Amino acid sequence: MAWIVQKYGGTSVGSAEKIINVARRIVRTVSKGHSVAVVVSAMGDTTDALTALAKQIMPQPDERELARLLATGEQVSSALLTMALHALGQAAVSFTGAEAGVLTDGVPLNARICDFKADAVRQALEAGKVAVVAGFQGVDRCGEINTLGRGGSDTTAVALAAALGADSCEIYTDVDGIYTIDPRLVPAARKLTAITYDEMLELASLGAKVLHPRAVECGKEHGVVIHVRSSFHDEEGTLVKEDVGLEKGTVINGIACDENQVKFAVLGVPDRPGVAAKIFSAVAQAGINVDLIVQSISRAGENDILFTVAEDDFEKARSVLQPLIEEIGASTLRYQHNVAKISVVGAGMIHHTGVAAGMFQALADAGINIEIISTSEIKISCLIAAEHLQEAAQAIHSYFNLQESCACPQE
Numbered sequence: 001m002a003w004i005v006q007k008y009g010g011t012s013v014g015s016a017e018k019i020i021n022v023a024r025r026i027v028r029t030v031s032k033g034h035s036v037a038v039v040v041s042a043m044g045d046t047t048d049a050l051t052a053l054a055k056q057i058m059p060q061p062d063e064r065e066l067a068r069l070l071a072t073g074e075q076v077s078s079a080l081l082t083m084a085l086h087a088l089g090q091a092a093v094s095f096t097g098a099e100a101g102v103l104t105d106g107v108p109l110n111a112r113i114c115d116f117k118a119d120a121v122r123q124a125l126e127a128g129k130v131a132v133v134a135g136f137q138g139v140d141r142c143g144e145i146n147t148l149g150r151g152g153s154d155t156t157a158v159a160l161a162a163a164l165g166a167d168s169c170e171i172y173t174d175v176d177g178i179y180t181i182d183p184r185l186v187p188a189a190r191k192l193t194a195i196t197y198d199e200m201l202e203l204a205s206l207g208a209k210v211l212h213p214r215a216v217e218c219g220k221e222h223g224v225v226i227h228v229r230s231s232f233h234d235e236e237g238t239l240v241k242e243d244v245g246l247e248k249g250t251v252i253n254g255i256a257c258d259e260n261q262v263k264f265a266v267l268g269v270p271d272r273p274g275v276a277a278k279i280f281s282a283v284a285q286a287g288i289n290v291d292l293i294v295q296s297i298s299r300a301g302e303n304d305i306l307f308t309v310a311e312d313d314f315e316k317a318r319s320v321l322q323p324l325i326e327e328i329g330a331s332t333l334r335y336q337h338n339v340a341k342i343s344v345v346g347a348g349m350i351h352h353t354g355v356a357a358g359m360f361q362a363l364a365d366a367g368i369n370i371e372i373i374s375t376s377e378i379k380i381s382c383l384i385a386a387e388h389l390q391e392a393a394q395a396i397h398s399y400f401n402l403q404e405s406c407a408c409p410q411e
C-alpha cells in the first residue's frame with residue numbers, strides 16, 4: 001500500500017465529464033489499496049480567462065488582487081472533483097492552498113514555496129479520505145494569498161509529495177510524456193522513458209512547457225521521482241529522476257527550440273576593461289534577461305558584442321542600449337528579429353566528446369549558417385535564421401538518431 005500524489009492539469013479537468021473521468025481514475029487507484037492526495041489545476045483555460053477579465057477592468061491590475069482572483073480557478077476545480085468523488089461513493093475532502101499548509105514567500109504572482117506543513121492532508125489520508133488540493137497557490141506569513149506563476153500546480157504536487165514522503169508523484173497531462181523534441185516540429189520525435197532532473201531543468205528553462213521548472217528543482221532537492229504521463233490512457237509516461245543509467249550510451253536526450261529571440265549587435269566597441277560590464281549591467285538593471293552572448297576578437301582596438309534577449313523585452317532593451325552607444329564610444333547598434341535558438345541537451349555530454357562537432361556538422365550538411373554558439377556542461381545552443389528552424393531540428397534529430405531508443409551519433 002503506497003502513498004501517491006496525483007496532479008491533474010487544466011485539460012484533464014476541463015469539463016464536468018472530464019472531472020468525473022478523473023474521479024474514476026482516482027477511485028481505481030484507491031481500490032488497489034493506495035492512499036491518494038490529488039493536486040488540481042484550474043479547468044481548461046480558466047486562468048487565461050480570469051486574467052483577461054481583470055484586464056478588461058484595468059490594463060494593469062494590482063498584483064495582490066490578481067493573485068486572489070487567479071487562485072479561485074483551482075478552488076473551483078478542487079471542489080468539483082471532490083464532489084465527483086463523493087458521487088462515486090469515495091470519501092474525499094478539498095483544501096485551498098492555505099488549508100493544505102502551503103507557505104509562500106510573499107511575491108504575489110510568482111511566489112516560491114518556503115514550507116509545506118501537510119499535517120491536515122496527512123490526517124485526511126490517514127482517515128481514508130482522498131485529499132484534493134487546489135494547486136498553484138499558498139499564503140505568506142501574513143496570510144496573504146500568493147500564486148506560484150503559470151504552470152505552478154506542478155510545483156504544488158512535487159512539494160506535497162516531498163512533504164508527505166509519498167512513494168510516487170504522478171503528473172497527469174494531455175501529452176504522453178517528455179519527447180526528444182516537440183512532435184509538431186519533428187514527427188519522428190520519441191517519448192523518453194526517463195530523463196534526469198538536470199536535463200529536464202535545461203529543457204524546461206529553454207521553453208519546453210511540460211513541467212514547471214520549479215517543480216523539477218523541488219524534485220531534485222527532495223529526491224522526488226516525477227512521473228509525467230497522460231490522463232487519457234494507462235500507458236507509462238516519462239520518469240524525471242537523478243540517474244537514468246547513462247551507461248546505455250545515451251548522449252543526448254532532447255532538443256529544444258525557441259523562436260522568441262531577438263539578436264542585438266553592438267558594433268565597434270572600444271577594446272578596454274569595463275565596457276562589457278557597462279552594457280550588461282544596464283540591461284540587467286532594466287530587468288532584462290540576456291541569453292546567448294559572443295564577443296569577437298579585437299581588431300584595431302575595437303570589437304563587436306552580440307547577444308540575444310526574449311522578443312518581449314525588445315523595446316525595453318533597445319531603449320536602454322541606444323543611449324549607451326555614444327556613451328561607451330561604440331559605432332552602431334543593430335538588431336535582428338527573425339532568429340531562433342536550437343539547443344541539444346544531454347547529461348551524457350559530460351563524458352562524451354564530439355557532440356558539438358556533430359551538431360555543427362548536421363547544420364552544415366543542411367546548409368544552415370550558425371550565428372552564435374553557447375554551451376553549458378550539458379547543453380549546446382546555436383542561433384540560426386528562424387526560417388531554417390524546422391529543417392535544423394530535423395537534421396539534428398536524425399543526425400543523433402534520436403528516433404531510436406539508443407541514441408548514438410550515426411557512423
Ligand code: ASP
Nearest residue numbers: 041047136150151152153
Ligand atoms: N492554472 C495555472 C495556469 O494555468 C496553474 C497551472 O495550471 O499549473 O498557469
Ligand code: MG
Nearest residue numbers: 009151209210
Ligand atoms: Mg502545466
